[in-house]
Amino acid sequence: MSIIELRNIRKSFGTVEVIHDVSFSVEKGEVVCIIGPSGSGKSTLLRCINGLETYQGGEITVHGERVDTGSSRIRQVRARVAMVFQRFNLFPHRTALENVAEGPIFVKKEPREEVLARSRELLTRVGLGAKIDAYPAQLSGGQQQRVAIARALGMKPDAILFDEPTSALDPELVGEVLAVMRSLADEGMTMVVVTHEMGFAREVADRVLFLDGGVLVEQGPPDEVLSRPQHPRTQDFLRRILPS
């Protein structure tokens, strides 16, 4: 059974439709990378999956449960599909440890000591065992993004959505974040990643989706989509961004 399923999704901002009839599903343990030009609707689509954006047509389900921002169940759905943001969005008034522990303690009501112990382990796992008491402002961009990943993991999610997780980072900090994401993929975490990192998509993704103008133009294994794209729009996009 698919963990995430999108059927004929349509999304509009006012009268402008930005997502046109997009359907795809994500299986357990699968890594799906969504690529495409700026403004193609990649982030919007991702944000629809955990209900940060509403959609006007079609249906999104997580473990068979409909994602509906008006529903009283939306909080439970969101807690199962964690999100990592382009600009980290860590809580600046809380330490790295508190950022990770916040959701499990206050949303999931798990025992505090247990959560704190697990949060320490998660921060160690992303290479920040020595920074648990640091505030976000005391961390580099790469470190902040790794805390954000640990925060997402702290919720014990069924899947994690990554919204251009390396786009706001200095080039020398991109590698440390991608390394953490690669290890998550190796451990079988279900991931949907909006990214411009073609190397990461090629190496880690099970499937690559190419979105252009709100339309899902092409999808398939990374070797096919990135090396032998069938659609002219995909070919044109890859020609522009990949070194010849």
Add this chain to the structure above:
Amino acid sequence: MTHFLSQVPTYLPILMQGVYLTLLVTLGAFVLATVLGLVWAFMRVSGIAPLAWTARTIIVVVRGIPGIVTLFYIYFVLPDLGLSLSAVQAAIIGLGIAYSPYMAEVFRAGIEAIDRGQTEAALSIGMGWDLLMRRVVLPQAIRVALPPYGSTMVMLLKDSSLASTITVAELSLQGKLLASSTFENTTIFTLVALIYLAMSLPLTAFNAWLERRMRQAR
């Protein structure tokens, strides 16, 4: 100067009786204005149109009426409608209501200054509106709102003298009564001014200390 200093022991104890009422009215009105201000601010940012509209109307109407008229209304008009309050109660409620729009705008500015990404991060880990406000938005909004909040408190301390218009014998009225019976205008009003200053300076200093502490905690 010598004359002034020699008169201080005589008049200070009498004026200090007014200080008690000044502090009572200020503190009471401050608590009420804070509570009401929070309610108006939450209604405005709730995203629920009727609540936001109601709060906006209350803010515009109350802010457009002078505080002294609000006090007169509560003290002189409400008894006609069957609700009689003591002068101190009327002063606390009147000033609390009159200051609530300013508090509301201070809080709203603080809340709306918080980056939208914070809200999204909180929602994405399953927080509802109450947790989002309590754990994420308000702790950050307080830092933004604290300087104007402190200034409003000092303004309220000074405006507590409006209570004298409805017979509350707070510091300024006590001073006026004393001056009119002794004709020691210079001594008494200088003392009154100094006492107000002595009350507001610690408030300002406390506010500055709190701001520094919060900056360090960040």
